[in-house]
Amino acid sequence: xxxxxxxxxxxxxxxxxxxxxxxxxxxxxxxxxxxxxxxxxxxxxxxxxxxxxxxxxxxxxxxxxxxxxxxxxxxxxxxxxxxxxxxxxxxxxxxxxxxxxxxxxxxxxxxxxxxxxxxxxxxxxxxxxxxxxxxxxxxxxxxxxxxxxxxxxxxxxxxxxxxxxxxxxxxxxxxxxxxxxxxxxxxxxxxxxxxxxxxxxxxxxxxxxxxxxxxxxxxxxxxxxxxxxxxxxxxxxxx
Amino acid sequence: xxxxxxxxxxxxxxxxxxxxxxxxxxxxxxxxxxxxxxxxxxxxxxxxxxxxxxxxxxxxxxxxxxxxxxxxxxxxxxxxxxxxxxxxxxxxxxxxxxxxxxxxxxxxxxxxxxxxxxxxxxxxxxxxxxxxxxxxxxxxxxxxxxxxxxxxxxxxxxxxxxxxxxxxxxxxxxxxxxxxxxxxxxxxxxxxxxxxxxxxxxxxxxxxxxxxxxxxxxxxxxxxxxxxxxxxxxxxxxx
DNA sequence: ACCTGAACACCGTTCAAGT
DNA sequence: ACCTGAACACCGTTCAAGT
Numbered sequence: 129x130x131x132x133x134x135x136x137x138x139x140x141x142x143x144x145x146x147x148x149x150x151x152x153x154x155x156x157x158x159x160x161x162x163x164x165x166x167x168x169x170x171x172x173x174x175x176x177x178x179x180x181x182x183x184x185x186x187x188x189x190x191x192x193x194x195x196x197x198x199x200x201x202x203x204x205x206x207x208x209x210x211x212x213x214x215x216x217x218x219x220x221x222x223x224x225x226x227x228x229x230x231x232x233x234x235x236x237x238x239x240x241x242x243x244x245x246x247x248x249x250x251x252x253x254x255x256x257x258x259x260x261x262x263x264x265x266x267x268x269x270x271x272x273x274x275x276x277x278x279x280x281x282x283x284x285x286x287x288x289x290x291x292x293x294x295x296x297x298x299x300x301x302x303x304x305x306x307x308x309x310x311x312x313x314x315x316x317x318x319x320x321x322x323x324x325x326x327x328x329x330x331x332x333x334x335x336x337x338x339x340x341x342x343x344x345x346x347x348x349x350x351x352x353x354x355x356x357x358x359x360x361x362x363x364x365x366x367x
Numbered sequence: 368x369x370x371x372x373x374x375x376x377x378x379x380x381x382x383x384x385x386x387x388x389x390x391x392x393x394x395x396x397x398x399x400x401x402x403x404x405x406x407x408x409x410x411x412x413x414x415x416x417x418x419x420x421x422x423x424x425x426x427x428x429x430x431x432x433x434x435x436x437x438x439x440x441x442x443x444x445x446x447x448x449x450x451x452x453x454x455x456x457x458x459x460x461x462x463x464x465x466x467x468x469x470x471x472x473x474x475x476x477x478x479x480x481x482x483x484x485x486x487x488x489x490x491x492x493x494x495x496x497x498x499x500x501x502x503x504x505x506x507x508x509x510x511x512x513x514x515x516x517x518x519x520x521x522x523x524x525x526x527x528x529x530x531x532x533x534x535x536x537x538x539x540x541x542x543x544x545x546x547x548x549x550x551x552x553x554x555x556x557x558x559x560x561x562x563x564x565x566x567x568x569x570x571x572x573x574x575x576x577x578x579x580x581x582x583x584x585x586x587x588x589x590x591x592x593x594x595x596x597x598x599x600x601x602x603x604x605x606x
Numbered sequence: 607a608c609c610t611g612a613a614c615a616c617c618g619t620t621c622a623a624g625t
Numbered sequence: 626a627c628c629t630g631a632a633c634a635c636c637g638t639t640c641a642a643g644t
Binding site for chain 2: 240250251253258268269278282316318321325328342346349353357359
Binding site for chain 4: 145146178179181182185186
């Protein structure tokens with residue numbers, strides 16, 4: 129039986145008509161549930177019961193489809209309602225961003241490495257710039273923006289790249305063993321502070337369950353960033 | 368003529384013997400010079416004049432080869448000599464890291480997204496922990512480490528993902544046009560501050576030449592991070 | 607120990623041809 | 626306008642067989 133080929137006549141329409149939306153839907157779900165390795169144009173087509181070429185008619189090529197998946201992903205992030213305190217607003221946005229990324233780690237990771245220029249996903253940048261523009265930073269506003277954006281998104285990407293590329297369960301003990309057995313002569317400092325860093329730090333990490341262990345580090349990073357920006361605001365400003 | 372298949376007898380040795388090192392060498396160079404799309408197991412094999420299976424004997428599979436490429440890449444970063452001022456040391460390391468990444472953007476980007484658990488590439492983490500451990504941060508040392516690591520590496524990854532996935536020259540004008548023509552009603556803040564952000568900010572970027580435009584933002588980020596850590600050090604410490 | 611040669615099960619993408 | 630069916634030029638990986 130040819131499960132891949134839909135039992136339909138040449139050129140005939142599908143029972144359930146294929147739309148760009150249904151394709152993005154399916155792609156998102158496949159990546160989300162089964163990881164980036166499960167995603168391919170052919171696999172999406174098979175899942176929808178059509179031939180690969182059909183996708184190209186509706187959404188263009190693979191890169192374009194991933195752009196649409198990215199859009200859907202960022203649209204899932206709700207910008208916090210305006211607040212009179214810029215810090216709580218920024219803090220809340222950063223937390224929501226990270227929470228959303230951790231809710232869909234496979235999607236978040238794939239879209240953050242494959243594409244980055246998408247006019248449709250500028251809602252969050254715009255909101256951040258809006259908030260920063262009230263602080264009187266002058267031309268430094270662009271640096272504050274880049275620093276926040278790069279640090280927060282970057283932190284989350286790195287975190288995800290560890291969490292969603294876990295060693296196969298069969299090897300997790302080997303990795304842990306390697307880590308615990310690192311040469312104290314080559315890596316004296318890691319060895320000495322191993323109890324603090326073990327499975328709790330970027331690059332020094334192996335299990336999958338320790339997912340919340342970077343929560344405090346993320347908060348620490350945010351306080352560094354926001355304190356620093358606050359310190360660079362002009363002392364007194366007129367409304 | 369079959370340029371792909373080496374003119375050699377079944378089972379015969381290659382003239383120039385293939386080593387793991389020569390394979391990593393070739394893979395690094397191909398990614399570096401021609402981008403990640405030019406890299407494949409088969410392409411590396413062809414370049415070396417051997418059959419694909421040969422690579423598997425020497426370096427294992429694709430993921431393992433990329434791990435070796437990553438090692439070679441990080442080994443290219445020289446840790447600064449010990450300094451009595453932790454800030455200048457940390458600053459110098461961060462600058463070298465970014466400079467090295469920008470020297471080999473294609474490699475840096477590929478290895479930072481594909482693998483992240485490599486016992487061989489812990490030299491830099493170890494050095495950072497060594498420096499941080501002199502500051503008296505207590506258990507916060509792990510958060511300082513994660514914040515620095517995540518922010519700095521993350522910033523650079525995002526920066527590279529814009530620089531090394533440039534729109535094809537044929538489309539660069541379209542992208543710029545799209546950016547300049549964004550709807551002021553949807554994105555009022557970007558529109559208002561467009562002159563500051565145009566081609567100088569993450570997600571608001573199109574050309575390839577504007578590569579140095581994030582230099583100042585990177586320095587700004589570093590000062591936020593280092594100032595913040597300094598402020599969290601105990602006021603007076605005994606030697 | 608090291609490499610060939612072939613095979614397997616996939617990819618993304620294009621295109622003429624059908625309805 | 627929308628989809629099939631087939632084709633093209635690729636992948637990563639495995640494995641028996643050679644030297």
